[in-house]
Amino acid sequence: MQPLLKVENLVKNYAAGRSARSKDKLAALDGVSLSVLPKTATALVGESGSGKSTLAHCIACLEHPTSGSISFEGIDLAALDEDQLRLLRPQIQLVFQDPAGSHNPRWTALEIVSEPFFIQGRFTKPDRAVRALQLLDRVALSRKMASRRPSELSGGQKQRLAIARSLALEPKLIILDEALSALDCSVQAQISNLLLELQSSLGLTYLFITHDFRMAAHLADQIAVMHRGRIVESGPAENILRSPSHETTQALLGATSRLVESPGVLVHA
Amino acid sequence: MRYFLRRTLHAVFLLFGVSLLTFLFSALTPGNYFDEMRLNPQISQETVAALRAQYQLDRPLPVRYAHWLKAAVRGQLGFSFAYNSPVAPLLWVRARNTLLLTITATFLSWLLALPLGVWSASKFGRAPDRVLSSATAALLVIPDLALALGLLILAVRTGWFPTGGLVSLSFDELSAFQKIRDLALHMALPVTALVLATLPMLIRHVRASVAEVLDAPFLRAAQGHGIPHRKLLYSYALRAAANPLISLFGFSVGTLLSGSLLVEVVMSWPGLGPLLLESILARDLYVVIGSVLFSMIFLVGGNLFADLLLYWADPRIRAAASAK
Numbered sequence: 001m002q003p004l005l006k007v008e009n010l011v012k013n014y015a016a017g018r019s020a021r022s023k024d025k026l027a028a029l030d031g032v033s034l035s036v037l038p039k040t041a042t043a044l045v046g047e048s049g050s051g052k053s054t055l056a057h058c059i060a061c062l063e064h065p066t067s068g069s070i071s072f073e074g075i076d077l078a079a080l081d082e083d084q085l086r087l088l089r090p091q092i093q094l095v096f097q098d099p100a101g102s103h104n105p106r107w108t109a110l111e112i113v114s115e116p117f118f119i120q121g122r123f124t125k126p127d128r129a130v131r132a133l134q135l136l137d138r139v140a141l142s143r144k145m146a147s148r149r150p151s152e153l154s155g156g157q158k159q160r161l162a163i164a165r166s167l168a169l170e171p172k173l174i175i176l177d178e179a180l181s182a183l184d185c186s187v188q189a190q191i192s193n194l195l196l197e198l199q200s201s202l203g204l205t206y207l208f209i210t211h212d213f214r215m216a217a218h219l220a221d222q223i224a225v226m227h228r229g230r231i232v233e234s235g236p237a238e239n240i241l242r243s244p245s246h247e248t249t250q251a252l253l254g255a256t257s258r259l260v261e262s263p264g265v266l267v268h269a
Numbered sequence: 270m271r272y273f274l275r276r277t278l279h280a281v282f283l284l285f286g287v288s289l290l291t292f293l294f295s296a297l298t299p300g301n302y303f304d305e306m307r308l309n310p311q312i313s314q315e316t317v318a319a320l321r322a323q324y325q326l327d328r329p330l331p332v333r334y335a336h337w338l339k340a341a342v343r344g345q346l347g348f349s350f351a352y353n354s355p356v357a358p359l360l361w362v363r364a365r366n367t368l369l370l371t372i373t374a375t376f377l378s379w380l381l382a383l384p385l386g387v388w389s390a391s392k393f394g395r396a397p398d399r400v401l402s403s404a405t406a407a408l409l410v411i412p413d414l415a416l417a418l419g420l421l422i423l424a425v426r427t428g429w430f431p432t433g434g435l436v437s438l439s440f441d442e443l444s445a446f447q448k449i450r451d452l453a454l455h456m457a458l459p460v461t462a463l464v465l466a467t468l469p470m471l472i473r474h475v476r477a478s479v480a481e482v483l484d485a486p487f488l489r490a491a492q493g494h495g496i497p498h499r500k501l502l503y504s505y506a507l508r509a510a511a512n513p514l515i516s517l518f519g520f521s522v523g524t525l526l527s528g529s530l531l532v533e534v535v536m537s538w539p540g541l542g543p544l545l546l547e548s549i550l551a552r553d554l555y556v557v558i559g560s561v562l563f564s565m566i567f568l569v570g571g572n573l574f575a576d577l578l579l580y581w582a583d584p585r586i587r588a589a590a591s592a593k
Contacts, residue, residue: 060493082498089495096486104487104509106584116494149585162490169494 002074003035004205005059005173010068012054028054029065030229036222038172041199041206043216043237045252046226052209055226056177059207060094061085072173090120090169097178099158103150109136109161110146116168135164139194156187160194167198175207180215192219213253217241225249272586276576280569284562288341291561292334295554301326302350302552324348326554337555346562347555351548356559360541364563366435367533367540371525371567373456374463378471378525379518381464386475387502393480402476405469413528417462417535430458433537462532467524474517478510485509508582515579522571526564 012029028051036042046052057063059070061077070077072092080088096102103112114132117123123131136146139160150158159179166174176195180188192215198204208219216223217237224234227248233240244250303321306312321327325336337347346356385401392398424430431437437451482488483506491505533542541560548556580586 057489062489062492086495086497089493092493094490094493096489098486102486102490104505106509115491119491119494119496149588151585165490 001037004038004073005034005036005207006071007032007034007055007059008069008071009033010055010058010070011066012051012058012063013066027229029058029068031068032226032229032231034224034231034234036173036205036207038205039199039203040222041208041220042222042224043208043210043220044224044226045210045213045216046248047211047252050226051229052211052226053177056094056175056207056209059173060092060175061089062094090116091171092173092175093166093169093171094175094177095159095162095166095179097181099155099162099182100150102162103158105150108147108149109141109153112150112161113164113168116165120169122169131168135168136161138167138198139164154187155183156191159183159187159191163191163194163198167202170202171204173205173207175209177209178211181210181212188215195219211252213241225252272580273577276573280573283569284565287565288338288558288562289334291558292337293330295557296330296333298552300552302554304552324350337558341562346559349548349553349556351551351553351556356555359544359556360559360563363539363541363544363560364567366538367526367529367542367563368567370456370459370463370533370538370540371522371529374460374467374525374529375522375571377460378464378467378521382468382471382475383507386472387479387507389472389476390479390483390506391502393476393483398476401472405472408465408469409473413462413466413531414535416465417459417532420458420462421536424458431455432458435539459529459532459536459538462536463525463528466528466532467521470524471517471521475510475514478513479506482506482509511582512579515575515582518578519572519575522575523568526567530564 010029010032011027014026014028030051032051032055034042034044034055044052044055054063058065065078072088075088077085077088104115107115110129110132113135114128117128117131122128133143133146136143141157141160141164145153145157145161150161153161159182162179180191183191195206196219199206206219208216210216220237222234223237223240224231225240225246225248226232227246233244233246233249240249241253244253301321303317303326306320307314307317318327325333328336340347344357346360348354349356349359352359389398389401421432424432431454435452435455436448437443437455440448440451443451479502488501488505488509492501496505529540530542530545532538533540534546537543541563544556545560545564547553548560
């Protein structure tokens with residue numbers, strides 16, 4: 001099967017420090033290769049600072065990689081100009097970690113989910129409202145919530161709203177950048193179940209960025225482990241969880257099971 | 270509506286307080302307009318005392334204030350000793366000239382500050398941003414007075430601009446178009462001085478507020494939906510950053526007004542500035558109070574306008590106001 005997303009030898013450098021003269025570069029991504037098959041969920045696991053979010057931003061075309069290539073459905077993203085990119089952007093959507101900052105505080109939930117329609121100029125005005133309400137329905141936000149502003153929603157509701165917004169343009173790939181990390185356990189479970197349900201009904205592909213192996217085990221078919229801007233280990237989730245070969249994976253797994261105090265959870269998944 | 274009412278009430282109360290304080294301070298300053306006459310041997314002490322009585326300067330302070338306030342509500346602001354005429358008409362003309370300067374300068378400086386600040390924020394930390402930031406920092410440390418004097422020297426050396434006054438002597442004989450041109454030429458220098466004095470502060474604020482929201486995930490999300498870059502900057506980021514900037518607008522009116530007083534004196538623009546200075550030196554009590562009051566009305570008006578803008582621009586404030 002042809003991969004939906006193929007990342008090859010991706011490098012992203014940041015200038016270290018704010019001084020222009022400094023020639024030192026900080027390599028956030030140091031030759032990352034990754035491929036994601038359609039309708040699968042891949043978890044990208046790593047400690048903070050390992051380059052996961054930078055990778056996510058590069059894939060979502062929010063940042064330009066220094067070198068290397070990203071192709072989506074066989075199209076090289078770097079070769080697209082602004083206008084072509086604008087047409088492609090709806091295919092790849094990002095859900096952010098921070099539920100509070102994810103939404104324009106001035107708008108109501110309904111305005112927030114219909115915003116993508118306005119940006120892409122899709123549908124007529126009454127149509128947009130109908131579709132926006134359907135989207136809220138999809139993520140189990142009641143009609144009552146439609147007129148509320150983000151400050152009147154809970155963290156979990158905000159994240160549901162963000163997911164609804166990311167679904168608006170019928171994307172193929174959704175990147176969830178630590179999207180569950182800021183939520184408490186029971187809400188995490190609700191939202192991850194929602195994500196699984198959406199995946200099977202809409203045929204979505206997920207790239208799931210997390211530092212939490214438990215979440216990765218619950219949601220992902222494939223796991224890739226990142227360490228200092230490189231992918232150090234990748235493969236089917238079960239294999240990685242059962243027999244981690246790289247020390248980073250072992251360390252991260254160790255940390256997770258110590259926290260949970262029941263390694264059984266991992267095996268169960 | 271109640272929001273507006275509350276704001277207006279607040280403004281009126283503020284004006285009342287300012288009038289009381291100005292009255293108190295100017296009346297309690299040692300010396301008055303007639304002290305100089307008293308030193309003049311050709312004027313008898315009786316005449317001076319009679320004049321003082323005529324202008325009620327011999328009455329106790331609270332009585333004088335009450336008297337003045339009663340007249341002020343009807344639009345009469347007392348009598349100028351020096352001009353020997355009522356204060357209000359005198360002030361109207363001057364206030365109009367000051368407004369002409371400050372409104373033009375406010376408009377121009379925001380017109381420049383918004384795009385420059387947004388542009389700077391979008392290049393945050395990169396070369397263009399650093400160049401602009403250094404430039405604004407440099408402008409910020411030049412005192413307004415030096416700026417005004419520098420521009421005046423430029424005008425004298427080049428002869429491109431008139432060096433003072435509102436219009437040329439031959440103004441009345443000019444055609445309508447020439448009149449506008451003449452006025453614009455006269456305004457050019459003081460307006461430039463005012464704009465240069467406020468612009469750096471405004472640019473820095475716009476840059477900081479926009480840069481702060483530019484990294485917000487909701488803007489990233491909009492970008493991810495494919496919003497054009499320019500629209501992202503002006504329609505999304507600027508609007509999200511607007512609240513502190515709108516409040517700054519009220520404040521900038523204040524800075525421009527006080528800057529205007531100075532610039533008017535240096536560039537001999539017939540506004541409130543020279544009149545205020547003159548009347549303070551001459552202890553022309555009611556003119557001082559009137560000038561300060563007019564400046565305050567502009568300032569309060571500017572802030573009231575900013576409050577209204579805020580109400581109009583932010584649905585959250587509208588919702589909160591209508592919920593009450």
